[in-house]
Amino acid sequence: MKIAIAGLGYVGLSNAVLLAQHNEVVGIDLNAAKVAMLNARQSPIEDAELEDYLAHKPLNLRATLDKVDAYTGADFVIIATPTDYDPQTNYFNTRSIESVVADVTAINPQAVMVIKSTVPVGYTAKLREQYCRQAVIPSSNAVIPDSKAVIPGSNAVIPDSEVVIPDSIRDPWIADQVRNDSMSSNDGNSNNSSNSNDSLSSHPSPSIIFSPEFLREGHALYDNLHPSRIVIGEISVRAQTFARLLQQGAVKQNIYVLFTNSTEAEAIKLFANTYLAMRVAYFNELDSFAATHGLDTKQMIKGVCLDPRIGSYYNNPSFGYGGYCLPKDTKQLLANYDHVPQTLMQAIVDSNSTRKDFIAADILKKLAQSKEMGSAIPGSKAVIPDPKDVIPDPKDVIPDSKAVIPDSIRDPWIADQVRNDSMRGHDSISANNSTSATKPPVVGIYRLVMKAGSDNYRASSIQGIMKRIKAKGVEVIVYEPVLKEPHFFNSRVVNDLQKFIKEADVIVANRITKDLQGVADKVYTRDLFGQD
Numbered sequence: 001m002k003i004a005i006a007g008l009g010y011v012g013l014s015n016a017v018l019l020a021q022h023n024e025v026v027g028i029d030l031n032a033a034k035v036a037m038l039n040a041r042q043s044p045i046e047d048a049e050l051e052d053y054l055a056h057k058p059l060n061l062r063a064t065l066d067k068v069d070a071y072t073g074a075d076f077v078i079i080a081t082p083t084d085y086d087p088q089t090n091y092f093n094t095r096s097i098e099s100v101v102a103d104v105t106a107i108n109p110q111a112v113m114v115i116k117s118t119v120p121v122g123y124t125a126k127l128r129e130q131y132c133r134q135a136v137i138p139s140s141n142a143v144i145p146d147s148k149a150v151i152p153g154s155n156a157v158i159p160d161s162e163v164v165i166p167d168s169i170r171d172p173w174i175a176d177q178v179r180n181d182s183m184s185s186n187d188g189n190s191n192n193s194s195n196s197n198d199s200l201s202s203h204p205s206p207s208i209i210f211s212p213e214f215l216r217e218g219h220a221l222y223d224n225l226h227p228s229r230i231v232i233g234e235i236s237v238r239a240q241t242f243a244r245l246l247q248q249g250a251v252k253q254n255i256y257v258l259f260t261n262s263t264e265a266e267a268i269k270l271f272a273n274t275y276l277a278m279r280v281a282y283f284n285e286l287d288s289f290a291a292t293h294g295l296d297t298k299q300m301i302k303g304v305c306l307d308p309r310i311g312s313y314y315n316n317p318s319f320g321y322g323g324y325c326l327p328k329d330t331k332q333l334l335a336n337y338d339h340v341p342q343t344l345m346q347a348i349v350d351s352n353s354t355r356k357d358f359i360a361a362d363i364l365k366k367l368a369q370s371k372e373m374g375s376a377i378p379g380s381k382a383v384i385p386d387p388k389d390v391i392p393d394p395k396d397v398i399p400d401s402k403a404v405i406p407d408s409i410r411d412p413w414i415a416d417q418v419r420n421d422s423m424r425g426h427d428s429i430s431a432n433n434s435t436s437a438t439k440p441p442v443v444g445i446y447r448l449v450m451k452a453g454s455d456n457y458r459a460s461s462i463q464g465i466m467k468r469i470k471a472k473g474v475e476v477i478v479y480e481p482v483l484k485e486p487h488f489f490n491s492r493v494v495n496d497l498q499k500f501i502k503e504a505d506v507i508v509a510n511r512i513t514k515d516l517q518g519v520a521d522k523v524y525t526r527d528l529f530g531q532d
């Protein structure tokens, strides 16, 4: 069986390696560097299992930039291209998927396309309808690969004479659907050639299936080797064949496979991610409450989560949910709620901004305290003084014409702090700093990535914090070894860790690592449990 995979990112790469254990897999990407790396058996992303499998496992895998080479003769084409949220349209931008579908339709209309990218609810049905209307693909093009030919020697083969319902299909209705589909496809017409009289009668051509992907970045291949579940958005033999390909490559046994309609499968993906975002937002707001009232968040979370219905996991406070998927998927689900009453979905989306506002304000307080007291504030991670106690009324401050207030400082209160320092004529900056009294305050961002072990910072929540702090005119510097450029959105990148620590008055870290041992008093974090 030949499988082409369009898009060699987290989703495409992990599926490519999983499937290349038992099939011929050709990956295609627009990015020549990724293609070259994969052909050299190097992982373009940081992922322990991917690196290990590429280096040590026998894989029938290659990559190309040439779509004719990739798609010609492929039985399945997996689409794993980006679907970024477009704030103009309030919807995912799905153009990359459509361009792959158009290419595959032109080059190899026999192929079954499986969309693994996350899409809006109802997208696949509309895409199929659109292709049917355009009559781009004749209805006979749907291909049901002969199941015996598909997985040679595998016990996952469906014998011609009898229909085997996998144990994983526990829903009797789904089992019936699969049985009916299998029987209709085993009516003597089903082989590797076209079959218009098969289970696809209820899924007219073109051959597009949606199957959500649930992997986590940093564990992309692991999560495909040990999937929590496999969901295929079609109830058909070809859907079953595809599920078996995924099962065949997995290490985990007895994987729950769920066959649904395409729109339900799309909704499953967006509702699952929105639930995860809600959980992050919930514990973050618990933490905002605790911090505001000087309570111990850790005790509260432990006490709440000991209820087994809640569970002691995925509850570590952070600066907000981030990464590529949660921010965009929650917004897309909210957009899909158009005309459906809701308050929760909006709240989940809004909560992330509210949290970032809170964190940014809290960091500025810590910064002011560190400047005012001449050193960072021990214990200030948990106890946040009432701003009224700390912030002088600007009216009480006598401007000193000699004080140098950099133009960049737009927050009057921070400006006042600098002015006061200057009036006092002594260096009130942290003991770790030897710079002059008028040294403007500096916030250091320790890592842009969301979590330790991650190699990308797409939509990481700390960037929202940076923006808010910079909007107040405070200088922000960045320590991020993944960055090679000297600046990140006009902020200096200081990748010499000791220099970074020395220069920053407050170090902001979404997650604590051993790099920051010894400077804990300078660090602002909400990481309570030292895990993601």
Ligand SMILES: NC(=O)c1ccc[n+]([C@@H]2O[C@H](COP(=O)([O-])OP(=O)(O)OC[C@H]3O[C@@H](n4cnc5c(N)ncnc54)[C@H](O)[C@@H]3O)[C@@H](O)[C@H]2O)c1
Pocket: 006, 007, 008, 009, 010, 011, 012, 028, 029, 030, 031, 034, 080, 081, 082, 083, 096, 099, 100, 116, 117, 118, 119, 213, 214, 215, 216, 217, 324, 325
């Ligand atoms: N990253 C995740 O954790 C994750 C998890 C589940 C689902 N998803 C979804 O899967 C999709 C892909 O995510 P990702 O993180 O793997 O993306 P990615 O950005 O890591 O990789 C996408 C790749 O597609 C390539 N590409 C773009 N257009 C192309 C085209 N026309 N033909 C061939 N290649 C093309 C890009 O060059 C890039 O290498 C998105 O819809 C995402 O929402 C991602």
